[in-house]
Amino acid sequence: MxxxxxxxxxxxxxxxxxxxxxxxxxxxxxxxxxxxxxxxxxxxxxxxxxxxxxxxxxxxxxTLMSKHIAGSEVDLINQNAGIKPVVVSQDTYKVVERALMYAKLSKGSFDPTIGPIVDLWGIGTEEARVPSRDEITQKLNYVDYEAIILDEQEGSVYLSKTDMSIDLGAIAKGFVADELVLLLRNEGxxxxxxxxxxxxxxxxxxxxxxxxxxxxxxxxxxxxxxxxxxxxxxxxxxxxxxxxxxxxxxxxxxxxxxxxxxxxxxxxxxxxxxxxxxxxxxxxxxxxxxxxxxxxxxxxxxxxxxxxxxxxxxxxxxxxxxxxxxxxxxxxxxxxxxxxx
Structure with a gap:
């Protein structure tokens, strides 16, 4: 680090x-x-x-989108996987919706439900390691962008399989940059x-x-x-x-x-x-x-x-x-x- x-x-x-x-x-x-x-x-x-x-x-x-912050909206989505939808802010909904669009475009090459694999490897942390093939195979059961259910009217995100988790690390920084540009524009x-x-x-x-x-x-x-x-x-x-x-x-x-x-x-x-x-x-x-x-x-x-x-x-x-x-x-x-x- x-x-x-x-x-x-x-x-x-x-x-x-x-x-x-x-x-x-x-x-x-x-x-x-x-x-x-x-x-x-x-x-x-x-x-x-x-x-x-x-x-x-x-x-x-x-605070909304980090999966590592307890009580963040992404953390709540993940904690409620297979249990119930979670109503989220417009910000989080927008980013999840965009991530899902790219998952569909790439037919899963880009997949925001990669969270279980990311956690398993732990790259970027002190716990980084090479998991066993059996561990990876088991976690791949929970990587499935098609199991993300969005409700635009309710503003909710639902992971329909227990033990799924989303990770917005591949898109959230970009959203931050866009929002900062918007703020600057509004400030003149x-x-x-x-x-x-x-x-x-x-x-x-x-x-x-x-x-x-x-x-x-x-x-x-x-x-x-x-x-x-x-x-x-x-x-x-x-x-x-x-x-x-x-x-x-x-x-x-x-x-x-x-x-x-x-x-x-x-x-x-x-x-x-x-x-x-x-x-x-x-x-x-x-x-x-x-x-x-x-x-x-x-x-x-x-x-x-x-x-x-x-x-x-x-x-x-x-x-x-x-x-x-x-x-x-x-x-x-x-x-x-x-x-x-």
Whole structure:
């Protein structure tokens, strides 16, 4: 955990450095929530009251959606699995509904009911371990997005099988970023960089009208070395990869992105997926979803969705991009090679 925290702080310093190079002044805060370091840089004149409202909103969402907080709405949903529906806030309902949409789109590759598998492996905690095949097989009985029952009129969420549990870790940070942008817009703030542990929202544009340069970290280096950057405004950049949370046992590395069909960490050609789009919640879910797919299928999916672009990196340092990503991307580390899809 300490190593990961240091990595995240380094990333925050990187983005602060970028702002300084752009000759823009900012006011910033850094906090810790949602199991990550969060930094917010405002490039309009901020105020203590605005920062307080932002941190309060972050804490509110975490209190609703963290499965690790006793009495949170997600905890109550999980505790009542197979027993009864739970009426939840509009926030939680919206995120669960969106997660279920992506589960259906991916036919279960992205599955918010992965909670029993996540808990079994314990990756990111002091209890991380490799479970037995029998343990995994038993827990897979409770991974089933089709068993999520939503009642829009009641605003309720029901897990219809006992011992199921939902985990919104692959989408909740994106929702937080979107909500912070909405808050800033309502406060009259026109430019900011919001960074939730590498989930970055570039809101507005620089003082001179240029777009922001947002770097993308190489998945092969633990010192936050970057292999390129995108130039964007009013968009989010979200990257998923095995370097985010992992542990090693008997010389083998196990990461936190699971195959919902097998219960094991995904072991394929892809080592990193980056999404650029306007909704950080969508980018959060899609970056995980695409990691579970082979690259051709993932790229075809992104080409079919308006306003979303993606970049894949594979084990051979090869980069494949959607057509729109190429227009905003600059490669700076030529260890990597851009190849045709």
């Amino acid at each position: 300490l190593k990961r925290l240091c990595m995240l702080i380094s990333l925050l310093l990187f983005f602060t450095g970028c702002a300084a190079k752009d000759n823009s002044t900012s006011e910033s805060i850094t906090t810790y929530a949602l199991d990550t370091v969060i930094t917010i840089n405002l490039y309009d004149e901020g105020s203590e009251a605005i920062f307080t409202r932002m941190t309060n909103r972050i804490n509110e969402i975490e 703030i026109s430019k900011a960089i919001i960074n939730l542990g590498g989930n970055v929202y570039a809101y507005g544009e620089k003082d001179n009208g240029d777009e922001w340069k947002i770097a993308i970290q190489t998945p092969y280096d633990q010192r936050n070395v970057n292999f390129g950057y995108v130039e964007i405004k009013d968009k989010t950049v979200v990257t998923s990869g095995p370097y985010e949370r992992y542990f090693e046992e008997d010389g083998k590395t196990y990461h936190h992105i699971f195959d919902a069909n097998t219960g094991y960490p995904i072991d394929g050609e892809t080592v990193s997926v980056t999404i650029v789009t306007q909704s950080s919640m969508d980018a959060d879910a899609l970056s995980t979803l695409l990691f579970t797919m082979n690259q051709k299928e993932g790229l075809d999916l992104i080409e079919s969705i308006d306003g979303v672009e993606c970049l894949y990196i594979d084990q051979d340092y090869e980069i494949r991009m959607s057509s729109g990503f190429e227009e905003m991307f600059t490669l700076t580390d030529h260890t990597y090679k851009i190849v045709d899809n």
